[in-house]
Each structure stands twice: as C-alpha cells, then as structure tokens.
Amino acid sequence: QFGRTFxxxxxxFRVRARPRGVSSGARxxxxxxxGRRGNIVQVYPxxxxxxxxxxxxxxxxxxxxxxxxxxxxxxxGNQGNG
Numbered sequence: 001q002f003g004r005t006f007x008x009x010x011x012x013f014r015v016r017a018r019p020r021g022v023s024s025g026a027r028x029x030x031x032x033x034x035g036r037r038g039n040i041v042q043v044y045p046x047x048x049x050x051x052x053x054x055x056x057x058x059x060x061x062x063x064x065x066x067x068x069x070x071x072x073x074x075x076x077g078n079q080g081n082g
Contacts, residue, residue, distance in 0.1 A: 028063045031056055 018024065035049040058064060 022063065026061070026063055027059075028065055029056065029058055030065050030067055032067045 018026075018028075022028070032052045033049055034052050035047045036043065040046045040048055056064070
C-alpha cells in the first residue's frame with residue numbers, strides 16, 4: 001500500500017467564564033446537536049441532525065446553553081451537499 005495523506009480535521013473550542021449576572025451556583029445545561037446534513041448513508045455511521053440529550057429536563061431557574069456545530073465540507077455541486 002502506498003502512503004496516504006489525511007485531512008486535518010482537528011477542532012478548537014474555548015471555555016469562557018460565565019457572563020456577569022449568572023451566579024456561580026446557577027445550573028447551566030448544555031443542549032448540543034450532533035449529526036450532519038447530506039446523505040448519511042455515504043458517511044456511515046453518521047446520523048441526521050439530532051439534539052443531545054434527546055430528553056431534556058430543566059427546572060424553573062435553570063439556564064440552557066444551546067450549542068450548535070455543523071459541517072458543510074463538500075465543495076459546491078458534490079453529492080450530499082443538500
């Protein structure tokens with residue numbers, strides 16, 4: 001087998017301090033999304049966009065942080081580009 005070159009798919013994220021006015025004792029729940037757009041059969045085992053956790057339970061006074069990341073890695077016109 002010949003040597004192969006792989007794409008750098010590393011990601012960077014930053015954790016920030018809580019905004020002013022949000023107490024250190026407040027419960028902050030991260031509501032995330034997973035999956036991708038396009039033909040998921042071509043990129044198995046990926047899934048269509050879905051929220052995590054599937055069942056989100058919060059109480060009065062809880063804060064919800066919506067976190068969305070996505071990928072549109074195909075050049076224009078390629079299959080699966082939605």
